[in-house]
Amino acid sequence: MRVVFLEIEADRDWALSAVGPSCLGAWLRERGHEARLVSVPRDLPLPEARALALRLDPDLLAVSLTTRQWLRGREVVGALAGSGVPLIAGGLHPTFRPDAVLAAPGFDMVCLGEGEEALLEVVQALESGRSLSGIDNVRTGPAPAKLRPPVRPLDRLPWMARDLLAEPTGVVHVSTQRGCPFPCTYCAANMLDALYDDARYGRRRTVEHVLRELEVLRDAGACYVVFLDDTFTLNPPWLRDYLPRHRDRVGLRFSLHARVETMTEALLDLLAEAGCDQITYGVESGSERVRREVMKRPVNNERIVAVFEATRAAGIRVTANYMLGLPTETPDDLDATFALHQRLDPDAFGYFVFYPYPGTPLFVTCRDRGLLPEDWEERPAVHHRSVLRLEHLSDGDLQRAWDRFTADRVERTRARYGGQTETEPSVLDYAATI
Numbered sequence: 001m002r003v004v005f006l007e008i009e010a011d012r013d014w015a016l017s018a019v020g021p022s023c024l025g026a027w028l029r030e031r032g033h034e035a036r037l038v039s040v041p042r043d044l045p046l047p048e049a050r051a052l053a054l055r056l057d058p059d060l061l062a063v064s065l066t067t068r069q070w071l072r073g074r075e076v077v078g079a080l081a082g083s084g085v086p087l088i089a090g091g092l093h094p095t096f097r098p099d100a101v102l103a104a105p106g107f108d109m110v111c112l113g114e115g116e117e118a119l120l121e122v123v124q125a126l127e128s129g130r131s132l133s134g135i136d137n138v139r140t141g142p143a144p145a146k147l148r149p150p151v152r153p154l155d156r157l158p159w160m161a162r163d164l165l166a167e168p169t170g171v172v173h174v175s176t177q178r179g180c181p182f183p184c185t186y187c188a189a190n191m192l193d194a195l196y197d198d199a200r201y202g203r204r205r206t207v208e209h210v211l212r213e214l215e216v217l218r219d220a221g222a223c224y225v226v227f228l229d230d231t232f233t234l235n236p237p238w239l240r241d242y243l244p245r246h247r248d249r250v251g252l253r254f255s256l257h258a259r260v261e262t263m264t265e266a267l268l269d270l271l272a273e274a275g276c277d278q279i280t281y282g283v284e285s286g287s288e289r290v291r292r293e294v295m296k297r298p299v300n301n302e303r304i305v306a307v308f309e310a311t312r313a314a315g316i317r318v319t320a321n322y323m324l325g326l327p328t329e330t331p332d333d334l335d336a337t338f339a340l341h342q343r344l345d346p347d348a349f350g351y352f353v354f355y356p357y358p359g360t361p362l363f364v365t366c367r368d369r370g371l372l373p374e375d376w377e378e379r380p381a382v383h384h385r386s387v388l389r390l391e392h393l394s395d396g397d398l399q400r401a402w403d404r405f406t407a408d409r410v411e412r413t414r415a416r417y418g419g420q421t422e423t424e425p426s427v428l429d430y431a432a433t434i
């Protein structure tokens, strides 16, 4: 059966896309099905988007949606209604807003949570003319779906289908794990754990499985690895086993995401020796109150500063990510975030106005406190202005904080690249967006 994944381009082009489809496509191909990917450009008129999606003569259309992609995805799928080709949506937005997605024209099914086994069962049901109702993880209407346990061990999953992943030349993106055990209240990633009541979502591939994939990718020309894992630095025994072997067998430089709480000097040394080039830390706020009370990230500022210094001392470049505009945040809290940023003096940084993702505890908080406008779902999910009516921050306060970070970025980039503008590509700036 030919499954065509639709990648919905939203309001920005990303260097990387289609992580979900490249996992699902590899799994389907291993079982004898055809998997293709069609990117639907952001401004493509809908009749042309429809023709593009149907050009490969799909037996099933599969669309992966983050909340950011939802509004445009709804439009494109709406244009496909009545095409006669069944359509299934999956990913974080359909997982946490299944009713809204199923209510929109053109969506026949939604997949909740992990998709490999569910999508295969849908394909098999379509092939054999079996009913699509009653498939675990899949909803076709209001009836709830039972969730099958996530695939275990993760080594059962094939390597991602790289031809479905739009990667910049030479840079390869690899996941070694699924799930994140931390309880950050704004994060949709860890909510997958909460979705599975009686099975753990968190799993990691074996060291050997990851090494073999990277050896093959290196032999095919890869020169840099970006680990996609939410927190690469989990599980010290795995890391102590993996990192020296990465150095000896793979030998590629790499970047990753970590939490400062997971860092020790010994681990930083191991990472540096193995070729770690850059680490992205979520700093999020300079206000310890906001981090502790609103985000459930109780680490203190001194610890963050110490870990940034230790990371740099180990010869690893540091990227910081910040969030602006959380519930209860005040102008003083925004100042504290900028002040901490100046102390941290990161090599690169990303800054995002908070958006309450469905499925997260902070989404519920915002809704229950009346911060979310009635029509929130009709407004684009963006990270440069707030969708919320915040208690203590005006749009102007947020804009000023945003502009301060933007000016700082321009200044630092100019200093680093000697006169070039902040739009010059760099692995570091790229890493800050992941």
Ligand code: B12
Pocket: 010, 014, 015, 016, 017, 018, 019, 020, 021, 023, 024, 062, 063, 064, 065, 066, 067, 068, 069, 088, 089, 090, 091, 092, 093, 111, 113, 114, 115, 116, 118, 119, 175, 179, 186, 187, 188, 189, 228, 229, 230, 352, 357, 358, 383, 433, 434
């Ligand atoms: C790598 C990454 C990126 C990459 C690639 C994104 C991509 N297309 O996957 C880049 C840099 C482009 C990116 C950008 C952004 N990202 Co991002 N990103 C991630 C990250 C860290 C890992 C994604 C990953 O590796 N997934 C692994 C695969 C296996 O999981 P998956 O995609 O969910 O797919 C599985 C299931 O969901 C399901 N499934 C998925 N699609 C489909 C489709 C069908 C048909 C079926 C049946 C099943 C199915 O099956 C898959 C396999 O089991 C996640 C965190 C996370 N852990 O998910 C955040 C995450 C997805 N990103 C997020 C956000 C907010 C963003 C940005 C808005 C960041 C920003 N501040 O601007 C942008 C928006 C991009 C966009 N197009 O919407 C949020 C999304 C929340 C939400 N509800 O939408 C996440 C969850 C992080 C978070 N803190 O909450 N991101």
Ligand code: SF4
Pocket: 180, 181, 182, 183, 184, 187, 188, 189, 190, 230, 231, 259, 282
């Ligand atoms: S550590 Fe990162 S991925 Fe994990 S819950 Fe917090 S924000 Fe989400």
